[in-house]
Amino acid sequence: MSDNGKPKVGIFGLTGCAGCQLNILNIEDHLLDILGLVDITTWVMAKQENSDGPWDIAFVEGSVAKESEVERVKKIREKSDVLIAIGACATHGGLPAIRNMRDIEEMKETVYGEQTSHLDVIPIKPVSHYVDVDAELPGCPMDKMEFVRAVMALAMKKTPQVPNYSVCYECRVNENPCLLDEGKFCMGPVTQAGCDSLCPSYGAACEGCRGPIAQVNWGAEVKILKEMGATADQIRRKFLKYCPSTADMEDFQELTL
Numbered sequence: 001m002s003d004n005g006k007p008k009v010g011i012f013g014l015t016g017c018a019g020c021q022l023n024i025l026n027i028e029d030h031l032l033d034i035l036g037l038v039d040i041t042t043w044v045m046a047k048q049e050n051s052d053g054p055w056d057i058a059f060v061e062g063s064v065a066k067e068s069e070v071e072r073v074k075k076i077r078e079k080s081d082v083l084i085a086i087g088a089c090a091t092h093g094g095l096p097a098i099r100n101m102r103d104i105e106e107m108k109e110t111v112y113g114e115q116t117s118h119l120d121v122i123p124i125k126p127v128s129h130y131v132d133v134d135a136e137l138p139g140c141p142m143d144k145m146e147f148v149r150a151v152m153a154l155a156m157k158k159t160p161q162v163p164n165y166s167v168c169y170e171c172r173v174n175e176n177p178c179l180l181d182e183g184k185f186c187m188g189p190v191t192q193a194g195c196d197s198l199c200p201s202y203g204a205a206c207e208g209c210r211g212p213i214a215q216v217n218w219g220a221e222v223k224i225l226k227e228m229g230a231t232a233d234q235i236r237r238k239f240l241k242y243c244p245s246t247a248d249m250e251d252f253q254e255l256t257l
């Protein structure tokens, strides 16, 4: 704890676009409330002077994509009582993990030619692959209000909770017409809720950015999309877009498309 009695917080970024950190900066309406609850002692994106720990709570954005990031995330874990992974990259590998579907040596050479010896890239994994994670706030980017609720819960020494039902449930609550009925390849039935069915509410199919629900039924979703005319390649790309690194996705990869 800081001298002022507030929990010390560190916010960190690994490989990603930094959009989740930016989303925290964009919580204008609640930023002062958050600063009333916690003491952000480390946040390179937003502060000039940053502590080297320890922290009561660490928020980690981004996937682990380099050897140096494995060491970094382990150090953050060692120095933090609670570690929360924020955003799809940290929770599921996210968009950077599309790289895992290609040959890494070939990609290095394509981008950098023969000058690749300085690159310490490794197959991309979520944070939980390397260290214990106390809670995950998924999404690309992480939902701002879910972050606010998480900070409030942590300040009261509670574990943040995210919904364990699918985006379809939120669509029903919001009285959205089902996009599958409109012929759109929607991932809502297999995707963890918590975004208030953001995309379907604007008529866009869910892309699955919050990752799969627990005990996901991949087979049923594959059957629906196939009946709608989706090709095996379209289904594979859709399913692997945000989460090619997680155990659930490994189950999916075993399905015959």
Ligand code: SF4
Residues within 6 Å of the ligand: 167, 168, 169, 171, 172, 176, 177, 178, 179, 180, 186, 187, 188, 189, 197, 200, 206
């Ligand atoms: S639009 Fe998508 S998320 Fe909404 S009910 Fe239909 S399948 Fe589910």
Ligand code: SF4
Residues within 6 Å of the ligand: 139, 140, 167, 191, 192, 195, 196, 197, 198, 199, 200, 205, 206, 207, 208, 209, 210, 211
């Ligand atoms: S509807 Fe799907 S893609 Fe859109 S924000 Fe929610 S989980 Fe992400």
